[in-house]
Amino acid sequence: MKKIICFFVGLALFCCSQLMAQQYTAVNYWKMERDSVYTGLTQRQKSGESLSVQEQSFLAEYKTKLAEYFENMSDDEKSLYYKNRTKWAEQPVTVYKISGQQDSEVFSGEKSTYTKYIFSSGMFGLVYGTAIVTVFEGWRGGGAVGIPLLAAGTSTLIPILTIKDKKVTYNSLKLSLHGKTMGLLHGAALGLLISGENVNQNEKLLLGLATLSSIALGRVGYNLGRDKTWSKGRVALYKHYGLLMPFEGLALDAALKIEDPRIYAATFLAFGAGGYLIADRIAQWNDFTVGDITSTQTLAALNAMLGFGILIDITANSESGPGLLMIPAAGALTGTIVGHYWLKDARLSNQQGRNTALATAGGAAIGLGLTAIFGFESITPYYIVPYLTGMSTYAILVNKYKKDNQLAFFRQEKDSRWEVNLMPQNILLNQEIINAANTHPGKQPVFLPAFTATLHF
Numbered sequence: 001m002k003k004i005i006c007f008f009v010g011l012a013l014f015c016c017s018q019l020m021a022q023q024y025t026a027v028n029y030w031k032m033e034r035d036s037v038y039t040g041l042t043q044r045q046k047s048g049e050s051l052s053v054q055e056q057s058f059l060a061e062y063k064t065k066l067a068e069y070f071e072n073m074s075d076d077e078k079s080l081y082y083k084n085r086t087k088w089a090e091q092p093v094t095v096y097k098i099s100g101q102q103d104s105e106v107f108s109g110e111k112s113t114y115t116k117y118i119f120s121s122g123m124f125g126l127v128y129g130t131a132i133v134t135v136f137e138g139w140r141g142g143g144a145v146g147i148p149l150l151a152a153g154t155s156t157l158i159p160i161l162t163i164k165d166k167k168v169t170y171n172s173l174k175l176s177l178h179g180k181t182m183g184l185l186h187g188a189a190l191g192l193l194i195s196g197e198n199v200n201q202n203e204k205l206l207l208g209l210a211t212l213s214s215i216a217l218g219r220v221g222y223n224l225g226r227d228k229t230w231s232k233g234r235v236a237l238y239k240h241y242g243l244l245m246p247f248e249g250l251a252l253d254a255a256l257k258i259e260d261p262r263i264y265a266a267t268f269l270a271f272g273a274g275g276y277l278i279a280d281r282i283a284q285w286n287d288f289t290v291g292d293i294t295s296t297q298t299l300a301a302l303n304a305m306l307g308f309g310i311l312i313d314i315t316a317n318s319e320s321g322p323g324l325l326m327i328p329a330a331g332a333l334t335g336t337i338v339g340h341y342w343l344k345d346a347r348l349s350n351q352q353g354r355n356t357a358l359a360t361a362g363g364a365a366i367g368l369g370l371t372a373i374f375g376f377e378s379i380t381p382y383y384i385v386p387y388l389t390g391m392s393t394y395a396i397l398v399n400k401y402k403k404d405n406q407l408a409f410f411r412q413e414k415d416s417r418w419e420v421n422l423m424p425q426n427i428l429l430n431q432e433i434i435n436a437a438n439t440h441p442g443k444q445p446v447f448l449p450a451f452t453a454t455l456h457f
Contacts, residue, residue, distance in 0.1 A: 024072040026081035030088055032069065038062050117168040117176065118159055124180050124214065125155025131211040135204045171235045172225030178239045179221030180214045185246070186272060187213025193265035234283045236293035238276060244300070244332060245275030251329035254322040286344050291353030295346075295398060296339030298357040300332045302364070302390055307331030309383025316379060346402045356397050363393030 032038075041059050045051060051059070070078070129151025133144050159168075190213065191206035225235065249271030253264050282288075288296075307328030314324060348356070367389030371381045 024069060024074070024077060026073065026077045026084070029066075029069055029073060029077075029081060030085060032066060035062075113170055113173045114163070114166055114168045117173050118156055120173075120177055120180075121159050122152045122156040124218070125152040127184075128155070128211050128215065131207050135208050135211075168222075169225055170232055171228070171230055172222045174232075174235050174239065175221030175225040176218050177221075178242060180218035182242055182272070183214035183217035184210045186217070186269060187211065189265040189268040193262050193269070196260075196262050230283075231287055232290045233288040233293055234279075236290050237283055237288055238279045240293055240297060240336070241275035241279040241282075242272060243275075244336065245278065246272040248329050248333055251325045255326045257322060282340060286340070288340075288343065289347055289353075290350050291348030291356075292343045292346055294350075294353030295343055295348055295356045295394075296336055298353075298360050299339040299342070299394065300335035302360060302387065302394065303331035303335035304328045305331075305364075306383060306387045309379075309387070313379050313383070342398065343402075345406075346398070347405050348398075348401055352401045352405075356394060356401070359397050360390045360394040364390030 038059070041051060041055055045059070073081070126148050129148030132151065133147050187210035188206050191202065191209040194209075195202035195205055224230075246268045249267040250264060253267050258264065305328075307330065311324045311327050364386040367386035368382065370389075371385045374381075376382070
């Protein structure tokens, strides 16, 4: 049994180390080649100058490190290096534009946002068609099947005919999908607010308002993504709070034991609007990346799962009440707030954010597996241990990525912003210029600078 435990722990540590070491890029390799100490020693060696034992040892180790780094690079990164190394050498500033970009989405298949938008429009059209069949009774047989298909086809053709440049931005796609999804919920909440307790008698009203709200908010989201110069991280922030805050409000209503359905509907709508206002304020406080928000959502989910574990534990030992729903709700909100402060100025890439989420899930699974192996009778270790192992993995990876990104930023600032040239020989030349000016008093002397400093923006 101990051997099995050691094997899985060792495997987990190995996987974690691999996750932290997999960021091998062409840009970083090019920067390593241009390290000032390495290039200085190489030039001295080529010029025939003898190096000390320590310098020779450093040079040999650094060359080995370079070779190992290059071997670990993917074929795409190697190709990028060979394609751009001459350009980077001639225009060093261009390399930082590439290194500062967000990683592309690592998914197989179609990556076109335009195609994804067309597909999602067709799928929501199918939903709207089904709603039409339900609201307008009398459709039977072929009509019950045909109307949803007609709506799906129409929803697919409309953007094809109206979007002339055949281009949909990332922000438009994400905000459109979010608007259509949340529009269904907000429309249903508005219908519930109007109908009150007569929900069964006003099902058509709820479904109709949900459909109209989904169409309207989907269009609003598309236009905002098209017209606003928001970062991808800001869009992810709006999506997170647009979903989190309404359910925080519902948990609060349940804790207060409110029975009127209109109060639940009003709370959902009010907290939804408030969530977007909170997201707007936070976006002004710090410009988070998509990777930052993914990591924040991971921490929120981890704390929410801890809250659900506590809720189940309390329920198993005593009578439960609706107020206990505030425990996971408070955990999710606390995880979000802590995540914002933890990830401020972290600038995690998309892949780093996904790595953090996957590693946290893996760490929690290891904790759950260890707990199951030891077979505790109490339920408490089954949510405490996975939380601790998942949180430990999360903290290790986030702190590592933050440190790497901050070092890369400082190196970029140091290498790209200032260019200083020292020319002490011009002091002697200026003295000669002064002597020449004394012999020709009518000629205006032009002095040479002893040093120059250029700041690149």
